[in-house]
Amino acid sequence: MIDHVYISVTDIEKSLAFYAEALKPLGWSLFGKYDSASGPADVPDLHGLRDSAYGSGTEIGCSIWLRQRQPGETGLYLGIVCDSNEAVDQAYAAALKAGGTDEGKPADRTYFAPGYYAANIADFDGNRLEFVHKAWNPKRRK
Template identity: 35%
Template sequence: MIDHVTFGVTDFARSVEFYDQAFAPLGVKRLFEVPLEHTGGVKVAGYGDDRPWFWLAEENATRGMLHIALTSKDRASVDAFYAAALHAGGRDNGAPGLRPHYHNDYYGAFVLDPDGHNIEAVCHSPEAT
């Protein structure tokens, strides 16, 4: 299942203004902006209703124009995805680990596919005991 999608945009301010207005009638609003220290200085904003699932990211040379995150059932599956993707020729874009700047249990891994798209597996559940 798709957890969230991120689109790279060439003019972040223009795009945020557009989506703020276009999504309002649908009850979708800007819920989150990732602190710049967690993005390497790239502006990122998340939209949704109860949680962010549509993201915009300022385009730059190190980030592809598309990011798709798939929901994983557990953290071990995130780890397995990362290993399999690297073995298949993907490039590391963020090793498996917690990303508490999203929320305390956000455990994700990121790889770039052969075309440079940022593909993620994410588990939102606490670690199994």
């Protein structure tokens, strides 16, 4: 299941308005901003939209985060739900073995939220995967 996606855009305000209106019929809404000053230097300001389940604690929800596109930037950033910290560790190890590049070893990422555990990998084209376990998410049904 997809947890979150980062979309790099050239105009944050215009894009926020577009995504908010386009996704409103599907139950999505704006819900805030992550200020990069509260985390590591490589995490940019992020502007969030969420589906109706996101953060509910009763279902696993999805979010979209808009970020300011940098010159020459391409690629995708995709967060993938893991059911445990151990699953994050296993996916990270498998991705490295398959030839991925480390972009952040498995660790708590409390600058996002308590109980946020993740690891980051890049593929051969610079697309990025984040394997993430959020302690507040219920277990997925298999």
